[in-house]
Amino acid sequence: MKKITLPLNQEDIDALTAGESVLLTGTILTGRDCAHKRIFEMLDRGEKLPFPLAGETIYYAGPCPAPAGKVCGSCGPTTSARMDSFAPRLLDLGLKGMIGKGERSEEVCASIVKNRAVYFAAIGGAGALYGNAVKKSELVAFPDLLSEAVYRFEIENFPCIVAIDSRGGNIYKR
Amino acid sequence: MRTIHTDEIEKTVYELARRACLRLTPACTAALQKAKDGEEQGSAAAFALDTVLRNADTAVCENMPVCQDTGYTVILAEIGQDVRIEGKFLGDAVNDAVRRAYEDFCFRKSICDPLTRVNTADNTPAALHTEIVPGKTIRLTFLPKGFGSENMSRLYMLTPAKGVKGIVDSVVETVRLAGSKPCPPVYVGVGIGGTFDTCAFLAKKALTRDVGSHNPREDVAAIEKECLAKINALGIGAQGFGGQTTALGVACEIAPTHIAGLPVAVNIQCHCVRCEKAEI
Numbered sequence: 063m064k065k066i067t068l069p070l071n072q073e074d075i076d077a078l079t080a081g082e083s084v085l086l087t088g089t090i091l092t093g094r095d096c097a098h099k100r101i102f103e104m105l106d107r108g109e110k111l112p113f114p115l116a117g118e119t120i121y122y123a124g125p126c127p128a129p130a131g132k133v134c135g136s137c138g139p140t141t142s143a144r145m146d147s148f149a150p151r152l153l154d155l156g157l158k159g160m161i162g163k164g165e166r167s168e169e170v171c172a173s174i175v176k177n178r179a180v181y182f183a184a185i186g187g188a189g190a191l192y193g194n195a196v197k198k199s200e201l202v203a204f205p206d207l208l209s210e211a212v213y214r215f216e217i218e219n220f221p222c223i224v225a226i227d228s229r230g231g232n233i234y235k236r
Numbered sequence: 237m238r239t240i241h242t243d244e245i246e247k248t249v250y251e252l253a254r255r256a257c258l259r260l261t262p263a264c265t266a267a268l269q270k271a272k273d274g275e276e277q278g279s280a281a282a283f284a285l286d287t288v289l290r291n292a293d294t295a296v297c298e299n300m301p302v303c304q305d306t307g308y309t310v311i312l313a314e315i316g317q318d319v320r321i322e323g324k325f326l327g328d329a330v331n332d333a334v335r336r337a338y339e340d341f342c343f344r345k346s347i348c349d350p351l352t353r354v355n356t357a358d359n360t361p362a363a364l365h366t367e368i369v370p371g372k373t374i375r376l377t378f379l380p381k382g383f384g385s386e387n388m389s390r391l392y393m394l395t396p397a398k399g400v401k402g403i404v405d406s407v408v409e410t411v412r413l414a415g416s417k418p419c420p421p422v423y424v425g426v427g428i429g430g431t432f433d434t435c436a437f438l439a440k441k442a443l444t445r446d447v448g449s450h451n452p453r454e455d456v457a458a459i460e461k462e463c464l465a466k467i468n469a470l471g472i473g474a475q476g477f478g479g480q481t482t483a484l485g486v487a488c489e490i491a492p493t494h495i496a497g498l499p500v501a502v503n504i505q506c507h508c509v510r511c512e513k514a515e516i
Contacts, residue, residue, distance in 0.1 A: 083283055096353055126304045126344040135342050136295070136304040141384040141417045163384075164417040164476060185284050185475060186384065186419035187508040188291035189304040208355050209304075209344050221287055223280050223477065233280065234416055236471070236478050 068217075069117045070158045075180050078224045080231030086182065086220040090119045090161065091202065094140050096210040098148040100203075105151070112203040113212065115152055119159030121184075124209035125193060134196035134215070136189030139163040142181070146170050153177040161222060165234040175230045183225035183233070195220045238316075238372040240516055242323030245374065246333040248514050249311065252378035253337035256512040257301045260292050263446040264423070264484065264509035268292075271421055271474065271481035281479030288474075288507060303508045306343035307380030309334050309362035312444065316371035331360040346383070365437065374516045377444050385422060385506040388414035391436055394498040400459060403428060403500050407463045408470070410502040411483060416476020419506035423447055424463065424486045427501035428456070429493035439503035442487035444511050451488050460486045474507075484509070 066074055068088025078084070091113060093101070104111055122142050126135030142162030149160065150173035158179050163186035166174075174181055184192060198216035205211050225233045260268070272285035295302040311330055315321075323329065338345055338359040345359045369375075390413075392406045407426055414422070427438030450457040463486040473479025484507060493499060 081280060083280070099353075124304065124344065124346075126301050126306065127342040129300070129342040132298075132300075135344070136301040136306075138291075138304050140305070141387070143417055163419065165415055183475060183477075185287040185291075187303045187506055188287050190295035190298055190300040190302060191287065191291040193300060193304070194294060194298065208357065209346070210355075221283075223283065223475075233478075234476050 068119050068159070070119060070180070072178065075158065075178060075228050078180055078227050080224050080227045080233045082224050084182070084222050084224060086222055087218050088216070090121045090215050090217060092121045092123050092125070092213045092215060094122050094124050094210055095144055096207045097204055097212050098145055101152070102148060116156030117158055119161060120152070120157060121215065122160070122162035125213070126189070126209070128199070134193045134199050137193040137196060138189035139184040139186055142166055149173065153179050166226060171226055171230060171232060174226050175228065178228045180224065180228055181226040182222040184220070184222050192220065237318055237320050239320045239322050240374060242321060242326065242329035244516055245326070245376070246329045248376055248516055249330055249333035249378065250337045252376060252512045252514055253309070253334060253343070254341055256378045256380050256510045257306045257341065257343050258299065259296055259510070260302055261446065261509050261511055263448050264507070265289070265292060267447045267484040268507060271484065274480045275474070279479065280477035281474040284474040284477055301343055302510065303382060304344055305346065305382040305384065306338065306359070307382050308347065308386070309359060310379040310381050310440065311362050311364050312377040312441065313364060313366045314369045314375040315366055316373050317368050318372035319374060326366070327364060330362055330364050334360050334362045376514050376516070378512045379444055380510050382506050382508065385418035385504040388418040388504045389439070390502050391432070392500040393432065394500055396496070396498050398498060402498065403459060404462050404466065406500045407486065407502050408466045410504065411467045411472070412470055414504055415472060418504045419508065420472050420476060421474055421481045421484045421507050423484050423505040423507070423509050424467070425503040425505060426463070426486060426488040427499070428488055428490045430491040430499060432499060434491060435499035436501040436503070438489040438491055439501035442489040443503055443505045445487045447485040447509055449487065451490070453490065456488050456490050460488050
């Protein structure tokens with residue numbers, strides 16, 4: 063299986079093709095419904111985000127609390143479509159990768175191509191496996207959102223499928 | 237009259253929570269294995285199903301929730317009418333058990349106010365459905381219901397003229413519209429008949445049946461079978477990657493309805509079927 067290092071570089075992104083399986087290793091940010099809403103509120107008020115988005119990969123996920131002796135609890139992907147209304151603006155701000163599950167809207171697909179970004183599908187329901195692939199976890203923003211807070215993860219060999227590539231190739235369109 | 241103390245109910249719900257969130261039902265695991273065997277080796281669907289099965293093993297070995305969405309806690313309590321409950325208020329006993337279990341076992345707390353979105357931080361309240369039944373026992377069913385799939389559920393108020401075809405079309409349409417979003421292969425709970433509210437509850441109750449089981453009424457079992465064949469012909473496949481298995485099963489529950497209507501509720505469950513039962 064192809065190994066990809068995060069943060070992503072443009073050369074690697076351009077070489078990805080929808081349908082291929084990959085193992086991701088490196089750093090990502092987590093963020094789901096409430097975190098996206100907060101990010102948008104901050105951007106609308108003209109505030110600086112507590113974490114830069116340029117070059118980042120965001121994982122749509124809200125982990126279980128870490129049990130004693132573990133870095134992270136179960137942490138599989140959530141349904142990406144709920145973040146569709148947020149994604150194009152974040153991609154325009156330099157976000158390069160998204161990890162989630164399920165199809166995306168036409169607007170998101172177009173924005174992925176426009177920004178030469180990529181969308182990876184993690185396997186929904188494989189929470190224990192993904193939680194174990196998190197080697198380091200650090201709270202970055204919005205602690206009051208509990209599992210919906212933004213964390214920075216260091217992940218190792220995170221199994222994904224390239225779902226939408228930078229040329230618009232799309233595994234959900236057959 | 238038999239007396240059951242709420243301490244015992246609380247202890248049972250706590251244990252059901254632990255078991256339910258940490259493992260798939262054996263019937264679900266068997267259906268996933270069968271689905272994997274039916275996919276072409278090296279395909280994205282086979283990769284997804286293999287990952288899901290490996291995850292189920294990891295969850296058990298590492299004592300971790302099989303899915304991070306440890307759900308909206310749905311509890312069915314069938315209470316024998318010859319039982320007298322002693323101790324706390326039943327709802328408090330159930331919520332206390334949920335609160336303790338979700339904290340002690342590091343399950344995710346996923347319940348929030350629908351408007352402010354502020355998390356209750358302990359996964360309460362549980363959705364407790366009580367039913368008075370004959371007998372002197374209490375049967376408890378614990379269903380941690382994930383919401384990626386719950387979001388894709390639908391309720392139809394069909395006209396009687398739509399008949400069986402209308403029912404099947406509604407079920408298939410719901411799964412088609414859900415597409416890749418609810419973590420297919422899904423398990424589909426269907427309520428047929430009743431009222432607007434009881435129909436939805438029938439669909440939820442159907443999901444507490446074992447994957448692969450059939451309704452004892454032959455005409456209802458035939459609807460289950462027809463729906464399953466048509467859903468799997470959609471080709472959505474595991475995770476929406478395309479493939480042979482889009483649903484692991486369809487379970488229909490039926491109740492009498494009004495002469496003017498034909499309610500059909502379709503409750504979608506992801507492939508992570510978790511459901512535990514106990515009798516006190």
